[in-house]
Structure formats: structure tokens, C-alpha cells
Amino acid sequence: MNNREEVWDTLNEEPWDIIVIGGGITGAGILRKAASQGLRCLLLEKKDFAWGTSSRSGKLVHGGLRYLKQGQLKTTWHSVHEREKLLSECDGLVEPLGILMPFYEENKFDPILLKAGLTLYDMMAHRKNHRSYDSHNISKMAPGIRQSGLSTGLQYYDAKTDDARLVLRVLKDGQLLGGTAINYCSVEQLCRDQKGRVRGVTVKDMMSNNTKEVFGNIVVNATGVWVDQLRAQVGEAPKMRPLRGSHLIIPNWRLPLAQAIGFSHPADGRYIYVFPWEGVTLVGTTDIDHEDSLNLEPSISIEEGNYLFEALNEMFPSFQLKAEDVLSTFAGVRPVVHTGKKDPSKESRDHCIWEEQGLLTVTGGKLTTFDLLAREVLDKIKPQITHVNKQQNKVLDERQEMTSHSILHSHLGESMTRRLYGRYGNGWDSFIEEIEENGCEFIPSTNILWSELRWAARHESISHLDDLLLRRVRIGMLLPSGGREIINRLKEEILPVLNWDEERWNNEVTRYNNIWENNYSPNLLQR
Numbered sequence: 001m002n003n004r005e006e007v008w009d010t011l012n013e014e015p016w017d018i019i020v021i022g023g024g025i026t027g028a029g030i031l032r033k034a035a036s037q038g039l040r041c042l043l044l045e046k047k048d049f050a051w052g053t054s055s056r057s058g059k060l061v062h063g064g065l066r067y068l069k070q071g072q073l074k075t076t077w078h079s080v081h082e083r084e085k086l087l088s089e090c091d092g093l094v095e096p097l098g099i100l101m102p103f104y105e106e107n108k109f110d111p112i113l114l115k116a117g118l119t120l121y122d123m124m125a126h127r128k129n130h131r132s133y134d135s136h137n138i139s140k141m142a143p144g145i146r147q148s149g150l151s152t153g154l155q156y157y158d159a160k161t162d163d164a165r166l167v168l169r170v171l172k173d174g175q176l177l178g179g180t181a182i183n184y185c186s187v188e189q190l191c192r193d194q195k196g197r198v199r200g201v202t203v204k205d206m207m208s209n210n211t212k213e214v215f216g217n218i219v220v221n222a223t224g225v226w227v228d229q230l231r232a233q234v235g236e237a238p239k240m241r242p243l244r245g246s247h248l249i250i251p252n253w254r255l256p257l258a259q260a261i262g263f264s265h266p267a268d269g270r271y272i273y274v275f276p277w278e279g280v281t282l283v284g285t286t287d288i289d290h291e292d293s294l295n296l297e298p299s300i301s302i303e304e305g306n307y308l309f310e311a312l313n314e315m316f317p318s319f320q321l322k323a324e325d326v327l328s329t330f331a332g333v334r335p336v337v338h339t340g341k342k343d344p345s346k347e348s349r350d351h352c353i354w355e356e357q358g359l360l361t362v363t364g365g366k367l368t369t370f371d372l373l374a375r376e377v378l379d380k381i382k383p384q385i386t387h388v389n390k391q392q393n394k395v396l397d398e399r400q401e402m403t404s405h406s407i408l409h410s411h412l413g414e415s416m417t418r419r420l421y422g423r424y425g426n427g428w429d430s431f432i433e434e435i436e437e438n439g440c441e442f443i444p445s446t447n448i449l450w451s452e453l454r455w456a457a458r459h460e461s462i463s464h465l466d467d468l469l470l471r472r473v474r475i476g477m478l479l480p481s482g483g484r485e486i487i488n489r490l491k492e493e494i495l496p497v498l499n500w501d502e503e504r505w506n507n508e509v510t511r512y513n514n515i516w517e518n519n520y521s522p523n524l525l526q527r
């Protein structure tokens, strides 16, 4: 990634074709698409890349089976298509996930209708990938689930990912294609031309508190659930309904699963998913109005925790799971447009694009469909970018073959090598240099290498310790107490790379511990 200070110094040398505000998956997708079309594009992120909803999603890359149930064929078709594309382009980062849906005698559902739905879902992906099982086989496939009343089950496929790494990978591609991205740069004010149209922004470097005016032909507001804050500056009324969803992370030895289990919550019938992710088990999610200030980092409430435990203990009674079993928690806020529905879960998850006095706002949608959004945004703004000689569809140079690295294969085996290849994308060649220099040692109890931390510290725009431990790698969610046990070794590994002195290190550790305690800790379930 580019060096922050160098990028800051050159930010206003000449006007940009596009300024994208927001460094989540939506902004990253637009940066990559614009850069691939030869446009000069700048992305500004107020906090860290993927700090917002894009590191706090359910981590499913899915076709949206529930849209199909609601008759939204086009939305499902688009999502399935995007899922398939991501599976093939990001092998190792986006991986197939089998989802088993057990059914019980008391469940009211029409098996024929459900099978027809899954057949259509599969047809959209041009394959047959679902099966029904009798109760005997379901019990063997998921031994921990409730046995009494089990009647039948269906298995289908979607995919899972590491959402923050997906953002990083797309951003990296965007930068290699000529785009520019900088984190910890907040857009404070929109700048207008004489006709009142938005033509630039006042941006504040959150590390130094310096400000600058930066101009561009098009300004895109891709700030997710925060879009109304910038829209207010052009006099527009708020449109968003922030909806919080929270998750639990449980060690896999307490809730071991070979694939995802999807089922209806006993209280309200909402869909609950539980699946193996990064060596732990992830449980989600809730869907409630988020009434806290959007300026605060979201966290799970006691009620949300109780709701998830009610579902878990109904589906996995023999495990007797309780709050003490939880490793970590996290909460995200969905950018959903308010249409006045009483039930939050009935609000549409479709994306929207609004043009208001030169400010192009793009919000809603899903992690899965970011590239679709980017294509729509680029199609919309193309007519306004006539002055540049657009170079259509730049492509990245081929990276080295995954198989050309016998060191990785012999030390790590194929699936770990594939995992790394998927994660580091077009940074692969320099990642390999890090491994060749520093080896393949794992951080205990994880599938993460110390080399990943060092490489991120060196190349991935780390300004704070939480950038490294919560988003570049997910140590803060995967290890007890956010990884406190490895903190001394971590210091030895990364301090020389980051050039932090003792005082800075101590401040960063304090900051990280506060963030973790207030937003990721299992103690939030028992406050």
C-alpha cells in the first residue's frame, strides 16, 4: 500500500477524476473499477480501511436465498452471479460453505416449495448443489444438533470469507491499477463550485490534524450507514435506518461443526447461522434498530446475546453453551434505507444510488454485490468524464503461480497455501519474500503466521495496533482476551518495522485494550 505521508503530500497536486469517500467494500470496489478504466481516483477513509460495517458483517458471500423467498428473482440472480465470480477470482479468500438446514416435526414449511427454491438457486449458478437428507444422515452430519423431533434436512451451498481481507485485497488491486487510497483522512466538508455543485472536499488528516482542500470532477459518498451525515451538507433529509447485527465467536472445541447450520430462531422465526470460520465458530445474527450514536463504535447488547443463546441452546442443547464460553463478540450496523416497515428485517437490503447537487451517494446492498455497485456507479458517471482519454479495462500483471513455491507447499500444505494466495492477492510476490526471510511459524492456536503480521506492519498502512489485530489479521477476535498472551512477542516482531518507540507502543496497547473491552469482549454479555 502507498505510504500515508507521501500520499497526503500529493493529495491536492491536481484535481482528481473521482474522489471516493469511505474505505469499506463499496468504496474499495469503486476505486478498483475506476482505476481499471484509467481514471484518476482517490479514496479517503476517516478511520481504518474496512473499519465500518465491512469488517463486522456475517462473512457470508451469498446469493440471498431469502430474496428468492420474497420473489426478488433479479436480486437473487445478481447475488448468485457475484458469489460465483468471487469464488473463482478469490479462491482461498472466498470459499464454498455447505449449509445444512435441519427440520423438525413442529416446523411449518413446505418441503416441495423449498426444494423448488433451491433448484432455482442452483440453476442460477448453473449447477446442482443441494440435497435432502433423512434424519439419520442429518444426525451423522451434525451430531451436536437437537435430535428429538428431527424429521429431515436440506443442504445447499453458499460461500464464506474474511470480510476485512476482502476489502484489503480489492483496495490493493485498485492501487496497483493506479488508484490512490489513504486511511485516517476524514472528509469534514464538501466544497461547491459557483453553480453550487459538489466539486471537492475538505479533508482532515486524523493523525496530524492538518487539513486540505482536494478537488475532483465527481465526488462519491460511499460512507455506508454514515451517508446521511454528508448528504445533510447538501440540504438533504436523512434516508437511512441503521440496523445493528451482532455476532458471537465461540472456540470450535465448544461448538464443533463441519459445515454451517442454518435454522429459524425459536422466538421469531428469523434465520440464524452458525458456521466454522478461521478455526472458531461464528454465530449470527440479530437485526434491530441501532439507537446509539453513529459516532460510537457499535457493540453487542445483553439482550442480543440472550437472543443468540436462546437459538444456540435450542439447536445444540447438549453443548449447554453459556456466556463464559464466548471468545469474543462483534457488532455491525447495516446501511439500510428507511421505508417505514415495522419489522426491521422486512426492510429491503437493495442498494441505492442518489445524485444530489453533484454528490453521488451509493449505499445499501451487501458485501457480496460490491462489484455490481461499482459497475453501476461507473456507468452512471461515465458521461460526466469526457475530458480524459480513458484507457478501457486495464488489467493487472499476472502474479506468480501459487504452485511455484515449494517452500510453502512443503511447510504449510495445499489448503494453507491457497488461503494465503487468496488473502494476499496481487501482493503475493512480496508476501513470499517475507516468508522466505522470516519463515512459516504459526501464532499459537490460530492458522495465522507471524509473517502475516510482519508483512501487514510493513505494507498495509498500519497507523494503530487495532488496525493490525482487528482487521489485517483477526487475532483480536480469535484469541482469548483479544490476544493479550502474545503481546510481548508481538512487540518484538513489529516494533522495529513500525518504528514506534516505547511510549507510542504503550499508548497503542492501552488504546487497543479499550477498544477491545468496549466493543469485542465477551464481558459485554454480562455487564
Ligand SMILES: Cc1cc2nc3c(=O)[nH]c(=O)nc-3n(C[C@H](O)[C@H](O)[C@H](O)COP(=O)(O)OP(=O)(O)OC[C@H]3O[C@@H](n4cnc5c(N)ncnc54)[C@H](O)[C@@H]3O)c2cc1C
Pocket: 021, 022, 023, 024, 025, 026, 027, 044, 045, 046, 047, 048, 049, 050, 051, 052, 053, 054, 055, 056, 057, 058, 059, 060, 061, 062, 185, 186, 187, 188, 222, 223, 224, 225, 226, 243, 244, 245, 246, 285, 331, 332, 333, 334, 335, 363, 364, 365, 366, 367, 368, 369
Ligand atoms: C451484522 C451484519 C451482517 C452482514 N452480513 C453480511 C453477509 O453475510 N454477507 C454480505 O454480503 N453482506 C452482509 N452484510 C452487509 C455488508 O456488511 C454491508 O452491506 C457492507 O459492508 C457495506 O459496506 P460499505 O462500504 O458500504 O460501508 P462501510 O463498510 O461501513 O464503509 C463506510 C466507510 O466510510 C467511512 N466514513 C464515514 N464517514 C466518513 C467521512 N466523513 N470521511 C471519510 N470516511 C468516512 C467509515 O469509517 C467506513 O469505514 C452484513 C451487515 C451487517 C451489519
